[in-house]
Amino acid sequence: MMSKVLLSIEDLKVHFTSYEGTAKIINGVNIHLNEGEVISIVGESGCGKSVTVRSILGLVPTPPAKYVGGEILFENRNILKFTKDEMQKMRGQDISMIFQDPMTALNPVFTIGEQLMDVYMWKGKKRNILSRVNKKLKQEAYSRAIEVLEKMRIPDPTAIMKRYPVELSGGMRQRIVIAMALMHTPKLLIADEPGTALDVSVQDQILIELKRLVKEEGISMIFITHNLGVARIISDRVYVMYAGEVVEEGDAKTIFEESYHPYTNGLLASIPKLDGSMGDGIDGRIPNFLNPPVGCRFYDRCTERKSVCKDTRPDLINLLNKRKVACHLYSEGRN
Amino acid sequence: MKEFLIKRTLQMIPVLLGLSILIFGLSRIMPGDSIRLKLGPEATAEQIEAFEDSMGLNDPIVIQYVNYIKGVFTGDMGLSLQTDRNVATDIVETFPATFELMLVAMFLAILIGVPLGVISGVKKDKWQDHLTRVVSLSGIALPKFWIAIILQIIFAYWFSLLPVVGRGNIVPTEITGLRLLDSLLTLNFEAFINNLKHIILPSIALSIATMAQIMRLTRSNMLDELHKDYIVASTSYGLPKFMIVYKYMLKNAFASTLTIIGLSFGALLGNAFLVEAVFGWPGMAQYGVQAVIYKDYNAIVGVTLVIGIVFAVTNLIVDILYGFIDPRIKYDK
Ligand SMILES: Nc1ncnc2c1ncn2[C@@H]1O[C@H](COP(=O)(O)OP(=O)(O)OP(=O)(O)O)[C@@H](O)[C@H]1O
Ligand code: SF4
Numbered sequence: 001m002m003s004k005v006l007l008s009i010e011d012l013k014v015h016f017t018s019y020e021g022t023a024k025i026i027n028g029v030n031i032h033l034n035e036g037e038v039i040s041i042v043g044e045s046g047c048g049k050s051v052t053v054r055s056i057l058g059l060v061p062t063p064p065a066k067y068v069g070g071e072i073l074f075e076n077r078n079i080l081k082f083t084k085d086e087m088q089k090m091r092g093q094d095i096s097m098i099f100q101d102p103m104t105a106l107n108p109v110f111t112i113g114e115q116l117m118d119v120y121m122w123k124g125k126k127r128n129i130l131s132r133v134n135k136k137l138k139q140e141a142y143s144r145a146i147e148v149l150e151k152m153r154i155p156d157p158t159a160i161m162k163r164y165p166v167e168l169s170g171g172m173r174q175r176i177v178i179a180m181a182l183m184h185t186p187k188l189l190i191a192d193e194p195g196t197a198l199d200v201s202v203q204d205q206i207l208i209e210l211k212r213l214v215k216e217e218g219i220s221m222i223f224i225t226h227n228l229g230v231a232r233i234i235s236d237r238v239y240v241m242y243a244g245e246v247v248e249e250g251d252a253k254t255i256f257e258e259s260y261h262p263y264t265n266g267l268l269a270s271i272p273k274l275d276g277s278m279g280d281g282i283d284g285r286i287p288n289f290l291n292p293p294v295g296c297r298f299y300d301r302c303t304e305r306k307s308v309c310k311d312t313r314p315d316l317i318n319l320l321n322k323r324k325v326a327c328h329l330y331s332e333g334r335n
Numbered sequence: 336m337k338e339f340l341i342k343r344t345l346q347m348i349p350v351l352l353g354l355s356i357l358i359f360g361l362s363r364i365m366p367g368d369s370i371r372l373k374l375g376p377e378a379t380a381e382q383i384e385a386f387e388d389s390m391g392l393n394d395p396i397v398i399q400y401v402n403y404i405k406g407v408f409t410g411d412m413g414l415s416l417q418t419d420r421n422v423a424t425d426i427v428e429t430f431p432a433t434f435e436l437m438l439v440a441m442f443l444a445i446l447i448g449v450p451l452g453v454i455s456g457v458k459k460d461k462w463q464d465h466l467t468r469v470v471s472l473s474g475i476a477l478p479k480f481w482i483a484i485i486l487q488i489i490f491a492y493w494f495s496l497l498p499v500v501g502r503g504n505i506v507p508t509e510i511t512g513l514r515l516l517d518s519l520l521t522l523n524f525e526a527f528i529n530n531l532k533h534i535i536l537p538s539i540a541l542s543i544a545t546m547a548q549i550m551r552l553t554r555s556n557m558l559d560e561l562h563k564d565y566i567v568a569s570t571s572y573g574l575p576k577f578m579i580v581y582k583y584m585l586k587n588a589f590a591s592t593l594t595i596i597g598l599s600f601g602a603l604l605g606n607a608f609l610v611e612a613v614f615g616w617p618g619m620a621q622y623g624v625q626a627v628i629y630k631d632y633n634a635i636v637g638v639t640l641v642i643g644i645v646f647a648v649t650n651l652i653v654d655i656l657y658g659f660i661d662p663r664i665k666y667d668k
């Protein structure tokens with residue numbers, strides 16, 4: 001079974017410049033996504049998940065960011081080379097994004113309806129002070145907004161359209177934030193830790209709906225989360241990131257049963273156990289990006305390190321069974 | 336909303352009462368002998384006494400105050416020593432001129448200050464930003480009267496484009512006392528042009544400081560908006576940049592600018608007297624300054640009360656507008 005590759009991030013390198021120096025944040029990331037597939041990216045805070053996925057939509061401000069290497073191919077076109085117009089056409093239409101915090105992702109001074117309808121009517125278009133929309137487009141926008149709200153199982157959508165964000169609960173707002181991203185049924189949906197600000201039961205409900213929706217509409221999705229349990233339920237494949245690099249990649253079902261990279265092992269061990277005891281965390285912190293280790297970026301914290309790890313960066317190699325690992329403990333095709 | 340209006344209007348009463356007591360008291364204990372000044376060096380002690388009696392100045396101050404307030408409700412704000420007329424008459428005559436000047440100045444300040452602030456915020460650290468910041472800093476730093484005189488020299492003397500002084504010589508039928516408005520209401524376009532020409536320079540001179548302030552505030556509010564989640568989100572939905580800046584960012588940024596607009600409307604009154612002096616503008620600010628210099632009791636109190644009312648009403652209007660712009664503000668408090 002060969003499915004078509006929709007997106008592939010190839011050897012992406014992103015640096016951030018500040019007065020302190022150059023932070024080499026994203027250091028050769030490789031991620032790909034097939035049509036109709038859902039992948040997760042997991043990894044601790046600050047490892048570069050958001051920078052990676054925001055790069056896909058050109059949302060990382062340059063400066064301070066600088067794209068020093070690699071490509072992001074969407075349907076075989078390099079997004080990093082897009083003109084402003086091409087970028088605006090692609091956003092919302094081909095690829096769109098769900099923002100993490102429903103409390104801040106909606107504009108507080110416009111009604112839900114106005115925000116949804118604007119996305120329908122104005123996406124990818126030019127606008128100046130004289131631009132007007134005709135009645136027909138407006139009606140279309142209105143019915144599409146209602147339709148999407150209904151898809152998100154929002155009760156009484158006509159009333160919600162007239163509400164301001166401040167008048168709605170967090171869960172409701174998160175559904176609307178998702179609706180915004182779905183207005184044009186994108187081919188790729190990026191969800192950067194949606195709902196982590198909400199309480200767990202609401203969050204679960206929303207995730208279930210999200211998963212149902214992307215499958216129904218045939219949308220591919222990149223899902224970012226801290227929560228390994230969520231990653232396992234929602235996705236087909238998982239990428240584990242550490243300090244701006246992908247350290248392990250594999251099937252969602254198997255990766256959590258048998259992980260190879262010492263960092264992934266540590267992550268799994270740090271999950272609280274069913275018997276209530278806290279898991280063992282990984283000692284130490286993410287390395288300094290201004291002066292990262294030349295070899296394996298996990299070297300300082302790794303309990304299984306070898307002398308070769310200090311100076312030689314491990315490549316991401318294929319193990320058996322669709323699994324890839326970047327670690328000197330393993331060699332190509334083995335295990 | 337209705338309740339809010341009533342409540343806020345009622346709240347203005349104690350404020351204005353307090354203001355009137357304060358200013359009334361102050362005017363009576365101010366040093367200087369204006370009655371002698373008015374009656375001239377030949378006046379006898381009896382004449383002065385008689386005049387003071389006629390104005391009630393020898394009554395206990397509480398009685399004086401009560402009489403004054405009673406008078407105000409019948410349109411009698413006491414005699415002005417400068418003009419020998421009812422202060423109310425003087426105010427009705429001079430206030431519209433000042434008010435019109437302030438309105439036009441504020442209109443210009445917003446019309447120019449807001450877009451400049453937006454541009455310099457969006458083009459941060461580009462030449463547009465540097466230019467507007469230099470201009471606004473000068474606007475705040477340079478003395479108003481100096482700006483006024485420079486404007487006169489350039490536009491009136493050198494290029495003879497606009498009149499040097501005065502409020503215009505074609506007077507439209509009076510409805511509101513605001514001549515631009517009156518001439519539009521009566522379709523008297525000749526008067527409109529004439530009065531417009533006269534008001535341009537003084538209103539520019541008056542508006543510059545406020546314009547600069549509005550610009551700086553809008554700029555910093557826009558910069559705050561730039562990195563808000565919902566703005567990054569709008570970008571990710573593929574909305575046009577123009578729309579994001581002038582609709583989604585500006586409405587948020589303007590909400591905070593609005594508060595300053597209410598406060599600077601009061602400051603405009605303070606600056607107005609300088610501008611009125613330079614441009615020979617027959618307004619209330621000049622009248623008020625004269626009143627202070629001559630210790631014209633009733634005029635001082637009258638002018639201060641009017642200023643207080645203008646200030647209170649503007650801030651009420653600003654609060655109402657704020658509620659329209661930002662739904663997070665509720666009127667029920
Ligand atoms: N605009 C920026 N300027 C400078 N540094 C930045 C910027 N955006 C991100 N970074 C840096 O890039 C690194 C990765 O950040 P990123 O937001 O991608 O982490 P993350 O994996 O999404 O973390 P979290 O789980 O907390 O969301 C961090 O060290 C952060 O400080
Ligand atoms: S490469 Fe070496 S240091 Fe890095 S994770 Fe593997 S064993 Fe540890």
Ligand SMILES: [Mg+2]
Nearest residue numbers: 049050051192
């Ligand atoms: Mg993040």
